[in-house]
Amino acid sequence: MEIIKVKTLNRIYSIYIGNNITEKLNEYLKENIKDVKNVILISNEKIFGIYKNKIEKIIKEDFDFKKIILKDGEEYKNIDSLKFIYSELLKINAHRNDVIISFGGGVIGDTAGFAAATFNRGMKLIQYPTTIIAQVDSSIGGKVAVNFENTKNIIGCFYQPHLIICDPQLLKTLNENEITNGLGEIVKYGLVFDYQIINDVLSLINTYKNDENRLFKIISDEKFKNIIYKCARIKSKIVEEDEFDLNKRNLLNFGHTIGHALEKVVGFKNLNHGQAVALGILCALDLSLSMGYLNKEIKKSILDLYDILKLPKFIDKCDVDEILNALKFDKKFVSGKNKFILLEELNKPVIYTDIDEKLIKNSIINLIK
Ligand SMILES: NC(=O)c1ccc[n+]([C@@H]2O[C@H](COP(=O)([O-])OP(=O)(O)OC[C@H]3O[C@@H](n4cnc5c(N)ncnc54)[C@H](O)[C@@H]3O)[C@@H](O)[C@H]2O)c1
Incomplete structure:
Protein backbone atom coordinates (compact mmCIF):
# COMPACT_ATOMS: atom_id res chain seq x y z
CA MET A 1 0.00 0.00 0.00
CA GLU A 2 1.16 3.53 -0.79
CA ILE A 3 0.56 6.34 1.69
CA ILE A 4 0.51 10.01 0.77
CA LYS A 5 0.45 12.57 3.59
CA VAL A 6 -1.40 15.77 2.83
CA LYS A 7 -0.47 18.78 4.97
CA THR A 8 -3.15 21.46 5.00
CA LEU A 9 -3.81 24.46 7.21
CA ASN A 10 -6.11 22.72 9.68
CA ARG A 11 -5.36 19.09 9.11
CA ILE A 12 -2.68 16.61 8.13
CA TYR A 13 -4.27 13.51 6.69
CA SER A 14 -3.33 10.36 4.85
CA ILE A 15 -4.35 8.93 1.53
CA TYR A 16 -4.07 5.14 1.55
CA ILE A 17 -3.85 3.71 -1.94
CA GLY A 18 -3.80 -0.03 -2.52
CA ASN A 19 -5.53 -2.84 -4.35
CA ASN A 20 -8.13 -4.56 -2.14
CA ILE A 21 -7.38 -2.41 0.92
CA THR A 22 -11.14 -2.25 1.53
CA GLU A 23 -10.67 -5.42 3.59
CA LYS A 24 -8.72 -3.38 6.14
CA LEU A 25 -11.13 -0.46 6.34
CA ASN A 26 -11.81 -0.83 10.08
CA GLU A 27 -8.14 -1.01 10.92
CA TYR A 28 -7.46 2.23 9.02
CA LEU A 29 -10.44 3.89 10.65
CA LYS A 30 -9.20 3.07 14.14
CA GLU A 31 -5.67 4.12 13.26
CA ASN A 32 -6.74 7.53 12.05
CA ILE A 33 -9.77 8.53 14.08
CA LYS A 34 -10.03 8.17 17.86
CA ASP A 35 -12.99 6.58 19.68
CA VAL A 36 -15.18 5.88 16.69
CA LYS A 37 -18.54 4.36 17.56
CA ASN A 38 -21.00 5.23 14.82
CA VAL A 39 -20.09 5.06 11.19
CA ILE A 40 -22.50 6.70 8.76
CA LEU A 41 -22.04 5.65 5.17
CA ILE A 42 -23.32 8.08 2.56
CA SER A 43 -23.57 6.59 -0.91
CA ASN A 44 -25.99 6.23 -3.79
CA GLU A 45 -28.39 3.47 -4.84
CA LYS A 46 -26.13 2.22 -7.60
CA ILE A 47 -22.83 1.99 -5.73
CA PHE A 48 -24.39 0.77 -2.51
CA GLY A 49 -26.31 -1.78 -4.59
CA ILE A 50 -23.03 -3.20 -5.86
CA TYR A 51 -20.96 -3.07 -2.67
CA LYS A 52 -23.62 -3.35 0.06
CA ASN A 53 -22.72 -6.86 1.17
CA LYS A 54 -19.02 -6.20 1.29
CA ILE A 55 -18.88 -2.78 2.94
CA GLU A 56 -21.76 -3.14 5.38
CA LYS A 57 -20.44 -6.48 6.63
CA ILE A 58 -16.95 -5.10 7.17
CA ILE A 59 -18.05 -1.97 9.04
CA LYS A 60 -20.54 -3.86 11.20
CA GLU A 61 -17.76 -6.08 12.53
CA ASP A 62 -16.46 -3.19 14.65
CA PHE A 63 -18.86 -0.25 14.58
CA ASP A 64 -22.50 0.77 14.67
CA PHE A 65 -23.43 1.09 11.03
CA LYS A 66 -25.88 3.63 9.61
CA LYS A 67 -26.45 4.49 5.99
CA ILE A 68 -27.85 7.37 3.97
CA ILE A 69 -28.49 6.45 0.38
CA LEU A 70 -29.04 9.12 -2.28
CA LYS A 71 -30.32 8.78 -5.82
CA ASP A 72 -27.66 8.40 -8.48
CA GLY A 73 -26.66 11.25 -10.77
CA GLU A 74 -25.20 14.75 -11.08
CA GLU A 75 -28.77 16.11 -10.97
CA TYR A 76 -28.96 14.97 -7.34
CA LYS A 77 -25.89 16.98 -6.37
CA ASN A 78 -28.19 19.64 -5.02
CA ILE A 79 -29.74 21.28 -1.98
CA ASP A 80 -32.57 18.71 -1.82
CA SER A 81 -30.04 15.93 -1.31
CA LEU A 82 -28.35 18.01 1.37
CA LYS A 83 -31.70 18.49 3.12
CA PHE A 84 -32.27 14.75 2.95
CA ILE A 85 -28.84 14.04 4.45
CA TYR A 86 -29.33 16.62 7.23
CA SER A 87 -32.72 15.19 8.22
CA GLU A 88 -31.37 11.64 8.21
CA LEU A 89 -28.43 12.78 10.36
CA LEU A 90 -30.91 14.37 12.78
CA LYS A 91 -33.01 11.19 12.85
CA ILE A 92 -30.00 9.07 13.76
CA ASN A 93 -28.88 11.70 16.24
CA ALA A 94 -25.48 12.05 14.64
CA HIS A 95 -22.79 13.55 16.82
CA ARG A 96 -19.68 15.42 15.94
CA ASN A 97 -17.47 12.46 16.66
CA ASP A 98 -19.40 10.11 14.46
CA VAL A 99 -17.71 9.36 11.21
CA ILE A 100 -19.23 10.04 7.83
CA ILE A 101 -17.86 7.87 5.05
CA SER A 102 -18.56 9.27 1.64
CA PHE A 103 -18.55 6.18 -0.55
CA GLY A 104 -18.88 6.96 -4.23
CA GLY A 105 -17.75 9.09 -7.12
CA GLY A 106 -17.28 12.84 -7.21
CA VAL A 107 -20.99 13.54 -6.87
CA ILE A 108 -21.28 11.67 -3.58
CA GLY A 109 -17.90 12.97 -2.38
CA ASP A 110 -18.84 16.60 -3.03
CA THR A 111 -22.37 16.32 -1.60
CA ALA A 112 -21.60 14.18 1.45
CA GLY A 113 -18.44 16.20 2.01
CA PHE A 114 -20.42 19.45 2.15
CA ALA A 115 -22.94 17.85 4.52
CA ALA A 116 -20.06 16.66 6.74
CA ALA A 117 -18.53 20.14 6.66
CA THR A 118 -21.71 21.86 7.76
CA PHE A 119 -23.68 19.46 9.98
CA ASN A 120 -22.81 20.07 13.61
CA ARG A 121 -20.25 22.60 12.35
CA GLY A 122 -18.15 19.80 10.97
CA MET A 123 -18.05 16.04 11.38
CA LYS A 124 -15.32 13.46 10.91
CA LEU A 125 -15.11 12.72 7.20
CA ILE A 126 -13.59 9.84 5.29
CA GLN A 127 -13.53 10.16 1.54
CA TYR A 128 -13.81 6.72 0.00
CA PRO A 129 -13.69 7.32 -3.75
CA THR A 130 -15.04 4.69 -6.14
CA THR A 131 -14.53 6.32 -9.57
CA ILE A 132 -11.29 7.22 -11.32
CA ILE A 133 -12.15 10.94 -11.16
CA ALA A 134 -12.81 10.71 -7.45
CA GLN A 135 -9.63 8.70 -6.79
CA VAL A 136 -7.29 10.99 -8.72
CA ASP A 137 -8.97 14.29 -8.11
CA SER A 138 -12.22 15.09 -6.34
CA SER A 139 -11.66 13.25 -3.05
CA ILE A 140 -8.37 15.09 -2.47
CA GLY A 141 -8.07 18.69 -1.37
CA GLY A 142 -11.27 19.48 0.46
CA LYS A 143 -13.40 21.18 -2.20
CA VAL A 144 -16.96 20.18 -1.37
CA ALA A 145 -20.05 21.64 -3.00
CA VAL A 146 -23.45 21.20 -4.59
CA ASN A 147 -24.89 22.69 -7.76
CA PHE A 148 -27.60 25.35 -7.62
CA GLU A 149 -29.91 26.63 -10.37
CA ASN A 150 -27.94 24.86 -13.07
CA THR A 151 -24.68 26.38 -11.86
CA LYS A 152 -22.01 23.90 -10.91
CA ASN A 153 -20.43 23.75 -7.46
CA ILE A 154 -21.70 27.22 -6.62
CA ILE A 155 -22.61 26.43 -3.01
CA GLY A 156 -19.67 24.94 -1.24
CA CYS A 157 -16.66 25.33 0.98
CA PHE A 158 -13.24 23.87 1.73
CA TYR A 159 -13.35 20.98 4.15
CA GLN A 160 -10.42 18.61 4.26
CA PRO A 161 -11.22 14.98 5.00
CA HIS A 162 -9.68 13.13 7.94
CA LEU A 163 -8.64 10.22 5.75
CA ILE A 164 -8.91 9.08 2.15
CA ILE A 165 -9.08 5.38 1.34
CA CYS A 166 -8.48 4.56 -2.29
CA ASP A 167 -8.91 1.01 -3.51
CA PRO A 168 -8.45 0.90 -7.31
CA GLN A 169 -9.98 -2.58 -7.41
CA LEU A 170 -13.35 -0.93 -6.76
CA LEU A 171 -13.06 0.58 -10.24
CA LYS A 172 -13.65 -2.84 -11.81
CA THR A 173 -17.41 -2.33 -11.74
CA LEU A 174 -17.37 0.98 -13.65
CA ASN A 175 -18.95 0.96 -17.10
N1 LIG B 1 -14.26 18.40 -5.39
C1 LIG B 1 -13.43 18.44 -6.40
O1 LIG B 1 -12.28 18.89 -6.28
C2 LIG B 1 -13.87 17.89 -7.74
C3 LIG B 1 -12.93 17.64 -8.74
C4 LIG B 1 -13.36 17.05 -9.91
C5 LIG B 1 -14.70 16.74 -10.10
N2 LIG B 1 -15.58 17.02 -9.11
C6 LIG B 1 -17.01 16.67 -9.25
O2 LIG B 1 -17.11 15.27 -9.36
C7 LIG B 1 -18.29 14.95 -10.09
C8 LIG B 1 -17.97 13.90 -11.12
O3 LIG B 1 -17.51 12.77 -10.45
P1 LIG B 1 -17.59 11.33 -11.10
O4 LIG B 1 -17.07 11.40 -12.48
O5 LIG B 1 -16.96 10.41 -10.14
O6 LIG B 1 -19.17 11.08 -11.28
P2 LIG B 1 -20.26 10.33 -10.38
O7 LIG B 1 -20.00 10.52 -8.96
O8 LIG B 1 -21.59 10.75 -10.91
O9 LIG B 1 -20.05 8.81 -10.75
C9 LIG B 1 -20.24 8.40 -12.08
C10 LIG B 1 -21.16 7.19 -12.16
O10 LIG B 1 -20.45 6.04 -11.74
C11 LIG B 1 -21.19 5.35 -10.73
N3 LIG B 1 -20.20 4.69 -9.89
C12 LIG B 1 -19.38 5.24 -8.98
N4 LIG B 1 -18.53 4.33 -8.51
C13 LIG B 1 -18.81 3.17 -9.14
C14 LIG B 1 -18.26 1.87 -9.09
N5 LIG B 1 -17.19 1.60 -8.37
N6 LIG B 1 -18.83 0.92 -9.86
C15 LIG B 1 -19.88 1.19 -10.67
N7 LIG B 1 -20.42 2.40 -10.78
C16 LIG B 1 -19.90 3.39 -10.01
C17 LIG B 1 -21.99 6.44 -10.08
O11 LIG B 1 -23.10 5.90 -9.41
C18 LIG B 1 -22.39 7.28 -11.29
O12 LIG B 1 -23.46 6.69 -11.96
C19 LIG B 1 -18.80 16.23 -10.68
O13 LIG B 1 -19.90 16.66 -9.92
C20 LIG B 1 -17.63 17.19 -10.51
O14 LIG B 1 -18.05 18.53 -10.37
C21 LIG B 1 -15.19 17.58 -7.93
Missing part, protein backbone atom coordinates in the same frame (compact mmCIF):
# COMPACT_ATOMS: atom_id res chain seq x y z
CA GLU A 176 -16.96 1.97 -20.17
CA ASN A 177 -18.43 5.45 -20.24
CA GLU A 178 -17.23 6.06 -16.68
CA ILE A 179 -13.80 4.63 -17.44
CA THR A 180 -13.28 7.06 -20.33
CA ASN A 181 -14.65 9.79 -18.09
CA GLY A 182 -11.83 9.12 -15.63
CA LEU A 183 -9.16 8.64 -18.26
CA GLY A 184 -9.91 12.21 -19.43
CA GLU A 185 -8.77 13.52 -16.04
CA ILE A 186 -5.69 11.30 -16.12
CA VAL A 187 -4.78 12.74 -19.54
CA LYS A 188 -5.07 16.19 -17.93
CA TYR A 189 -2.42 15.28 -15.31
CA GLY A 190 -0.21 13.84 -18.05
CA LEU A 191 -0.40 16.95 -20.26
CA VAL A 192 -0.09 19.56 -17.55
CA PHE A 193 2.25 17.97 -15.00
CA ASP A 194 3.93 14.70 -15.96
CA TYR A 195 3.81 13.22 -19.46
CA GLN A 196 5.17 9.93 -18.08
CA ILE A 197 1.64 9.29 -16.79
CA ILE A 198 0.37 9.16 -20.39
CA ASN A 199 3.25 6.83 -21.31
CA ASP A 200 2.25 4.60 -18.37
CA VAL A 201 -1.34 4.48 -19.64
CA LEU A 202 -0.17 3.71 -23.19
CA SER A 203 2.15 0.99 -21.98
CA LEU A 204 -0.72 -0.67 -20.06
CA ILE A 205 -2.97 -0.33 -23.12
CA ASN A 206 -0.25 -1.97 -25.19
CA THR A 207 -0.35 -5.04 -22.94
CA TYR A 208 -3.99 -5.52 -23.92
CA LYS A 209 -3.90 -3.96 -27.40
CA ASN A 210 -5.72 -6.83 -29.14
CA ASP A 211 -8.36 -7.13 -26.48
CA GLU A 212 -11.73 -5.59 -27.27
CA ASN A 213 -12.22 -4.94 -23.56
CA ARG A 214 -8.86 -3.27 -23.13
CA LEU A 215 -10.20 -0.32 -21.14
CA PHE A 216 -11.68 -2.71 -18.56
CA LYS A 217 -8.47 -4.69 -18.58
CA ILE A 218 -6.23 -1.72 -17.87
CA ILE A 219 -8.24 -0.45 -14.92
CA SER A 220 -8.40 -3.94 -13.44
CA ASP A 221 -4.65 -4.42 -13.84
CA GLU A 222 -2.80 -4.11 -10.53
CA LYS A 223 -0.41 -1.65 -12.19
CA PHE A 224 -3.20 0.87 -12.72
CA LYS A 225 -2.76 1.64 -9.02
CA ASN A 226 0.57 3.29 -9.83
CA ILE A 227 -1.13 5.67 -12.26
CA ILE A 228 -3.73 6.57 -9.64
CA TYR A 229 -0.92 7.07 -7.13
CA LYS A 230 1.05 9.41 -9.42
CA CYS A 231 -2.01 11.58 -10.09
CA ALA A 232 -3.05 11.64 -6.42
CA ARG A 233 0.48 12.66 -5.43
CA ILE A 234 0.45 15.56 -7.90
CA LYS A 235 -2.95 16.72 -6.64
CA SER A 236 -1.82 16.49 -3.01
CA LYS A 237 1.31 18.53 -3.61
CA ILE A 238 -0.69 21.23 -5.37
CA VAL A 239 -3.25 21.32 -2.55
CA GLU A 240 -0.43 21.72 -0.04
CA GLU A 241 1.01 24.63 -2.01
CA ASP A 242 -2.29 26.38 -2.71
CA GLU A 243 -5.07 24.95 -0.57
CA PHE A 244 -7.55 27.73 -1.33
CA ASP A 245 -7.14 27.82 -5.09
CA LEU A 246 -5.59 31.26 -5.31
CA ASN A 247 -2.79 30.37 -7.65
CA LYS A 248 -1.19 27.04 -8.55
CA ARG A 249 -4.32 24.99 -7.91
CA ASN A 250 -5.86 26.84 -10.88
CA LEU A 251 -3.66 24.67 -13.08
CA LEU A 252 -5.86 21.69 -12.26
CA ASN A 253 -8.56 23.51 -14.19
CA PHE A 254 -6.87 22.77 -17.51
CA GLY A 255 -9.74 22.01 -19.89
CA HIS A 256 -12.32 22.98 -17.27
CA THR A 257 -13.19 26.54 -18.40
CA ILE A 258 -14.91 25.40 -21.57
CA GLY A 259 -15.57 21.94 -20.07
CA HIS A 260 -17.86 23.41 -17.40
CA ALA A 261 -19.64 25.60 -19.97
CA LEU A 262 -20.27 22.53 -22.14
CA GLU A 263 -21.64 20.60 -19.18
CA LYS A 264 -24.01 23.47 -18.52
CA VAL A 265 -25.22 23.90 -22.10
CA VAL A 266 -25.25 20.30 -23.31
CA GLY A 267 -26.60 19.20 -19.95
CA PHE A 268 -25.00 17.12 -17.20
CA LYS A 269 -27.03 14.13 -18.37
CA ASN A 270 -25.75 14.13 -21.94
CA LEU A 271 -22.10 14.82 -21.22
CA ASN A 272 -20.24 13.59 -18.17
CA HIS A 273 -17.59 15.65 -16.40
CA GLY A 274 -14.55 13.84 -17.84
CA GLN A 275 -15.91 13.97 -21.38
CA ALA A 276 -16.62 17.68 -21.01
CA VAL A 277 -13.09 18.22 -19.69
CA ALA A 278 -11.64 16.13 -22.53
CA LEU A 279 -13.39 18.44 -25.04
CA GLY A 280 -12.33 21.50 -23.03
CA ILE A 281 -8.72 20.24 -23.24
CA LEU A 282 -8.98 20.25 -27.05
CA CYS A 283 -10.11 23.90 -26.90
CA ALA A 284 -7.23 24.74 -24.55
CA LEU A 285 -4.81 23.08 -26.99
CA ASP A 286 -6.25 25.09 -29.90
CA LEU A 287 -5.95 28.28 -27.87
CA SER A 288 -2.36 27.36 -27.00
CA LEU A 289 -1.66 26.87 -30.72
CA SER A 290 -3.27 30.25 -31.50
CA MET A 291 -0.90 31.87 -29.01
CA GLY A 292 2.06 30.35 -30.86
CA TYR A 293 2.70 27.62 -28.32
CA LEU A 294 2.97 23.85 -28.84
CA ASN A 295 2.71 22.59 -32.43
CA LYS A 296 0.17 20.80 -34.59
CA GLU A 297 2.03 17.48 -34.24
CA ILE A 298 1.42 17.49 -30.50
CA LYS A 299 -2.29 18.17 -31.04
CA LYS A 300 -2.39 15.30 -33.56
CA SER A 301 -0.72 12.87 -31.14
CA ILE A 302 -3.26 13.86 -28.49
CA LEU A 303 -6.14 13.25 -30.88
CA ASP A 304 -4.65 9.78 -31.56
CA LEU A 305 -4.52 9.22 -27.82
CA TYR A 306 -8.20 10.21 -27.59
CA ASP A 307 -9.02 7.51 -30.17
CA ILE A 308 -7.18 4.87 -28.16
CA LEU A 309 -8.88 5.91 -24.92
CA LYS A 310 -12.26 6.40 -26.63
CA LEU A 311 -12.42 10.02 -25.50
CA PRO A 312 -14.77 12.36 -27.40
CA LYS A 313 -13.31 14.73 -29.98
CA PHE A 314 -16.55 16.38 -31.07
CA ILE A 315 -19.98 17.34 -29.86
CA ASP A 316 -22.98 16.82 -32.11
CA LYS A 317 -24.79 20.10 -32.30
CA CYS A 318 -24.48 23.08 -30.09
CA ASP A 319 -25.11 26.81 -30.02
CA VAL A 320 -21.65 28.41 -29.77
CA ASP A 321 -23.03 31.68 -28.41
CA GLU A 322 -24.83 29.79 -25.69
CA ILE A 323 -21.52 28.21 -24.66
CA LEU A 324 -19.79 31.61 -24.72
CA ASN A 325 -22.56 32.97 -22.54
CA ALA A 326 -22.26 30.03 -20.14
CA LEU A 327 -18.58 30.89 -19.68
CA LYS A 328 -19.70 34.03 -17.85
CA PHE A 329 -21.29 31.97 -15.09
CA ASP A 330 -18.13 30.04 -14.40
CA LYS A 331 -16.37 30.66 -11.09
CA LYS A 332 -13.25 31.35 -13.13
CA PHE A 333 -14.96 34.42 -14.70
CA VAL A 334 -13.51 37.37 -12.81
CA SER A 335 -13.69 41.08 -13.74
CA GLY A 336 -15.32 40.35 -17.08
CA LYS A 337 -12.66 37.86 -18.12
CA ASN A 338 -12.32 34.11 -18.22
CA LYS A 339 -9.32 32.34 -16.87
CA PHE A 340 -7.79 29.79 -19.22
CA ILE A 341 -4.98 27.36 -18.53
CA LEU A 342 -2.89 26.91 -21.66
CA LEU A 343 0.27 24.96 -22.40
CA GLU A 344 3.43 26.74 -23.50
CA GLU A 345 4.87 23.26 -23.90
CA LEU A 346 3.89 19.84 -22.61
CA ASN A 347 4.07 20.00 -18.81
CA LYS A 348 4.58 23.78 -18.95
CA PRO A 349 1.19 25.30 -18.11
CA VAL A 350 0.45 29.01 -18.07
CA ILE A 351 -2.59 30.98 -16.86
CA TYR A 352 -4.24 33.42 -19.31
CA THR A 353 -7.02 35.90 -18.56
CA ASP A 354 -7.22 38.08 -21.65
CA ILE A 355 -7.91 35.81 -24.59
CA ASP A 356 -9.71 37.31 -27.58
CA GLU A 357 -13.31 36.06 -27.68
CA LYS A 358 -12.93 35.25 -31.40
CA LEU A 359 -10.20 32.75 -30.61
CA ILE A 360 -12.34 31.17 -27.89
CA LYS A 361 -15.26 30.99 -30.32
CA ASN A 362 -13.11 29.33 -33.00
CA SER A 363 -11.84 26.74 -30.56
CA ILE A 364 -15.45 25.84 -29.73
CA ILE A 365 -16.49 25.75 -33.40
CA ASN A 366 -13.69 23.21 -33.99
CA LEU A 367 -15.51 20.85 -31.62
CA ILE A 368 -18.75 20.88 -33.56
CA LYS A 369 -19.16 18.11 -36.12
